[in-house]
Amino acid sequence: MHTVLILMLVACGAPSTEPTAATEGAAAATAPGAGTRSDVALDEFVAAHGQGAVVLDVRTEVEFAAGHVPGATNKPLGSFGPDDPWLAGLDKEAPLYVICHSGGRSARAADTLAAAGFNAVNVLGGTGGWQAAGHPVEK
DSSP, X not given: OHXXXXXXXXXXXXXXXXXXXXXXXXXXXXXXXXXXXXXXXXXXXXXHHHTTXXXXXXXXXXXXXXXXXXXXXXXXXXXXXXXXXXXXXXXXXXXXXXXXXXSHHHHHHHHHHHHTTOEEEEETTHHHHHHHTTOOOBO
């Protein structure tokens, strides 16, 4: 049982308790000329989603199929890179909202995307928070 719990924590990416500029609400540039990475609270994401935000869900295909934020595109963490055709078609200046179940995997993906020049925004609370707040999901 302990092994399963440990594996679940590793797979889900337990959030770090170390404060960073990004987790304190400031956009953090990862390198000169690179994009930015920031965090957004669920209520702010809801507003952005209502205005047509681009959403990247980095959960597994099985998790995504079980229910996701309407309009989200699924690219599981580790299965895409900066040269992914879907990413190549996006405006790097526009916010790219990155979501997972709770915010751990999406934080790592947002860091990677920012290093590739994107304006990556990690959704705190993730799809779990979205559902808990009563928002609809697509299947």
